[in-house]
Amino acid sequence: METSLNILLIGPSQNGKSTFINKIRQLSEYEPEQEGALEGDGSQSCTKSCKEYTLRFRRTRYKLVDVETSQEIPVSEDNEDQLFRKIWKKKTIEDCEILPLDNNPRTFTVRLIDTPGLDDSHGSDDRNITEVMMHLKKMSQAGEGRDYITAIVFVLSSTEAFSEKLQNFYRHYQRCMPSLFGGLAVVNTRFSVEEWLQKYNIIQKRPEKSVLKRVSKAVKPDPARVVVMRERREEFWRIFKQDARHFYIDSNPDDYLIVEELITRNRIYDIMNYFASQNPMPIQNIKLVKSMSMIQIDETLATWLKEAKAILTQREKSLLSLTDSHGRIYSSKIKRAFTLESDLEQLKKELALIDNASKFTIRTHSTAPLHKLSAPKGFWKWAVRSSIQDSLTIEEPDYPGFVVDAQNNLPYSQWTKRDWNADRTVWTGDYKASPGQVPVLDAVVSISNRKYHKTAIEGLNKRILQTKEDILMTKEEEAYFSSQETVKPMDPELKEISELLPQCDALINQLCLDWSSVTSGFDQVDAERYRKVRVDGMQSLSVENLFEFVKSQGYHALERKLRAVLNEHGLK
Structure with missing residues (x-):
């Protein structure tokens, strides 16, 4: 069965994601009824x-052919003198x-996943990141063929710098889905x-200081x-x-100057070929790391919940004062059991994030930065048909048994041993590498989540x-205690409150976490809540x-009680 490539495209607004997608579609076969990506106006x-x-x-790569003679016209991107002149x-x-x-x-089948632009002009970054996390959750639940990502691609304009805001977005995504960054690429x-x-x-x-440099201009080992x-x-x-593999492309070449279109097509071939060499990465170990505004939203909910808990606690004290010692002990046993059950569920969620066989990318190494082939050195190596031969050593003493995916990215450089x-x-x-060429090879270092x-x-x-x-032990004590003939039936309201208070604590703790598991727990209700931040940064939340939120966590009895308690005390 053929494996599809699932490519997640991320990048700032108005940096060319949609145009890039449409250029790939132009070189592909697709369903006629499928509309292209809507391109912005800047x-x-x-x-x-x-x-x-x-x-x-x-x-396939593409060639330029003379219409009259049907002869191929050689176009070399490395021979820039001929290309430009x-x-x-x-x-x-x-x-x-x-x-x-x-x-x-x-x-081969490719699934391009377009995402809302970061640094959105309407201030919707939190909403957009939440949208991406929700989509990944749906993919993880969709079964074979869609429950993995082949590569994450940051699409950036080559004219833009790595701004501080963009750096923050990048690191945020890396924290949200660390196991998916093994196939990282940047398309400029x-x-x-x-x-x-x-x-x-x-x-x-640039001034040439030697005869050899002037002579070596006939050979350009380092094109611009x-x-x-x-x-x-x-x-x-x-x-x-x-490190990340970088590609440069003009996804909107001049229609009249056909060489631009040729270069773009062959560059897209290189990009897609690189994606095809990547290994699928299961959508696991992903979580929504809350932004500051998301944390503030959840803190608001936690504050309301604490107010309700305080009211319930006061009522519990009144009821406990009316019961005997057996009733007070029984109440504490019930609360203890519910608290432990909630703690156990949270521990299981934390364990599920990391106790799996998916790869955790430690880092990516490249041979490219190790070699800067100057013009004289490149000319000499080309003239005597000599090539760069070297080795890359990776040491990970803290992760014995780590895996190295040594990738052959280009035809003129290769791993030999x-x-x-x-x-x-x-x-x-x-x-x-081939004579006069810089070897560009990647080595992705990873280890299983369980080992990491x-x-x-x-x-x-x-x-x-x-x-x-x-x-x-607590349940055994509770069962033994309730079986004693001397124990009076517990007050129904006290029993109810004893069960609800630990649920309040569990939800308060959940709201105070700075992350939420995407594959378990995080749902549409959470996504809708995080959309409650307006452009001006203010919240548009209500106690509803x-x-x-409480109902989405399965605490229906608590939700009904909270409505009654908070409405009674004027919080609406």
Whole structure:
């Protein structure tokens, strides 16, 4: 059975996500009735909710052909002198056409998941992140074929810097879904040929200090496009302390200058080919890390719940004063049992997040930053047909048995040998590149969640075991106590309050957490609540949101009691 690629696209508003999607669709087969992604005009976000686009991508590169002679016109992105001076504006749609290199290419299924833009012009970032988490939850429950992500793609404009706000969004998503960042890529859009030419001219104007450098201009080991990508990649590493594969693309090339369209098509082929080399990542271990406004919303609900609890506690004291010692003991046993049950459920939720076999990406290494091939050095290596041969060593003494996914990303660089030390804490990969080329190879380091969170899992299991023993003991004591003939029947109202107060505590604790498990617990009611922040930052909550939350957690009796208590005391 063929595995589909599930690609999650994330990025700021008006940075070209929708345009990028439509360009991929243009090179694919898809259902005719499926509409394309709505593209913005630069003023506001168009994508308001997650939307999926399923297509069959044609796996082929493209060539430029002269219409009159039917002869292929060589176009090399590395030979920038020829590209800019003899081809780019010399060849147009009037005298050339673009044809696939493979007339009957293989295809593979791709599911592109478009998401609402970050840094939204209407201040809806919390709502948008919540929307993404809800969509991932639906995918995790959809069964085989949709319960994984192949790659996360940050789509950013090549003209935009990694702003502080964007950095915060990136880190927020990484905290929400750490196990899905193994197939991370960055697609830098709006890298027009004009932008490319400007960078090329800047490099050309740099003073040459040696005869060898002037001679070596005949060979360009570092084209301007490669320099731009390397600089962006190094900046990304410096800021985020994580490597990511970067691609540069103009997803909206000039229709008349056909070379731009050719470059875009082949760049999309490279991007999709990279995605196809990634391993599926199960949608597990994901949680909604609450933003400050989400925390404030839940604190408001927790405050109302504490007010109701205070009223119930006062009523409990009045009832306890009217009962005997047996009634007071019985009440404490009931509360103890319910508190332990709630603690056990919370511990199970925490354990479920980390006690699974899904991969936890520790970090990604790349060979690219290790080699900066200067023009003289590149010329010499090209002239004598010499190539870079080196090794990458990865040490993870804290994670013995870690896994390395050493990926062959480009045809002109490859891994040649891979070795482990005896205790599998050090991995060494030998690699080489074609003469005059910089080797660009990725090594994704991961380990199972169970191994990565081993200490935390052991601690949770001990606490769960102890809690289960405490529950069993408490229930035995409660059963023994209630079976005694001397014990009078408990007051029904006191019994009810004794059961409801621990439920209040459990929900207050849940609201005070800074995260919520997406795969268990988090639901549409939570999503709706987090949409209650207006653009001005103020909340539009009502106590009805508290009642909906309590009911969604399955505490129907508590919800009815809270309505009665809070309405009676004027909180509406």
